[in-house]
Amino acid sequence: MKIALLGYGKMGQIIERIAIERGHEIVLRKKSTDNYDGLKDADVAIDFSVPSAAVQNISTCFELGVPVISGTTGWLEEYDNMVALCTKNNGAFLYGSNFSLGVNLFFELNSYLAKMMSNLQDYKVSMEEIHHTQKLDAPSGTAITLANGIIDNSAYTEWTLDNAQNNQIHIDAKRVDSVPGTHSVFYDSAIDQIEIKHTAHNREGFALGAVVAAEWIQNKKGIFSMKDVLNLKK
Template sequence: MKIALLGYGKMGKVIERIALERGHEIVLKKDQSNSYDKLSDADVAIDFSVPSAAVDNISASFNAGVPVISGTTGWLEHYDEMIALCNDKKSGFISSSNFSLGVNIFFGLNEYLAKIMTPFNSYKVTMEEIHHTQKLDAPSGTAISLAKGVIENSKYANWTMDQANDDEIHIEAKRIGDVPGTHTVTYDSIVDNIEIKHTAHNREGFALGAVIAAEWLAGKTGVYSMKDVLNLK
């Protein structure tokens, strides 16, 4: 499979290594200084860039007839626009706040826990996420996905980084050193608390999941999620 890497920072380099180890070919390694030459040669594009570049990267790929795996966060105000372009160009698209296989299992666990905690009003849910100091968006896309998972399966209506009302989930975002990503969901009451936590040890899991998603998406049209890739629905 021929892969275009859109974004060639730390994540892009790990994705490159894993893709090569799995027998794939990299036909484009795009950073801020080069063009989309050879993008049309790719079977799939993997976008791990920055929020300001993501929409251009995704649009260029769809216009070139190349399906996209996007792990960039912080640009989702344009998500519906990209979905429309994907459908118009009859391309394929998977956008995820986190491609780690473990995190996607964690998403499912989080949704299940939210369902069974709903009747127990004495518990208040909060979230904490910790990432490296170079991460540009806060809270993380993964934390937002976790919050949405709770909201869709409980009485909560929204999330906030400020003081939370009764129907809001408070998210605390911390930026420390070179932490790849730690996410904690806590249900706290006067008598005890229940906590689930995912800790990434390195970027390998994110990169491997993205390559597996690219392998799955190649040759398909339509909009999918990691639940489709991992058959978690």
């Protein structure tokens, strides 16, 4: 499989190593320039760039008929537009806020716990996410996915980085050197606390999941998620 890497920072370089170990070829390593030489030859593009570049990267792929795996966060106000463009071009698109197998299982656990807690009014939910200082967006895409999983299964209606009001989920976004990613969900009452937590030890799991998703999306058309890749849809 020929892969275009749109974004060649630390994640892009780990993805490259894992992709080559799995027998794939890298035909484009796009850094900060607008040079897309090699993209038209790719079987799939993996976008781990920056929020300001993601929309242009994804749009260019759809125009060239190249399937896109996107792990860039911080641009999701344009997500619906990218879905529409993908559909218009009969393309294939998979966005994931986190490609780790463990995190995607954690998403499912979080949603199930939210359902169980939804009628227990004595408990107030809050979240914490910790990432390395190079991460540009806050809260993380993973934290937003977790918050939306709670919102979809409870009376909460939105998340906030500020002090939470009624029906708001407070997210405490911290930036600490060399932390790949830690996400915690807390349910606090006057008598106890329930906590679920995922801690990434390194970035290998994110990179492997992105390559597995790229392998999976070949010869497919439509809009997908990691639930499709991991067969987690009910």
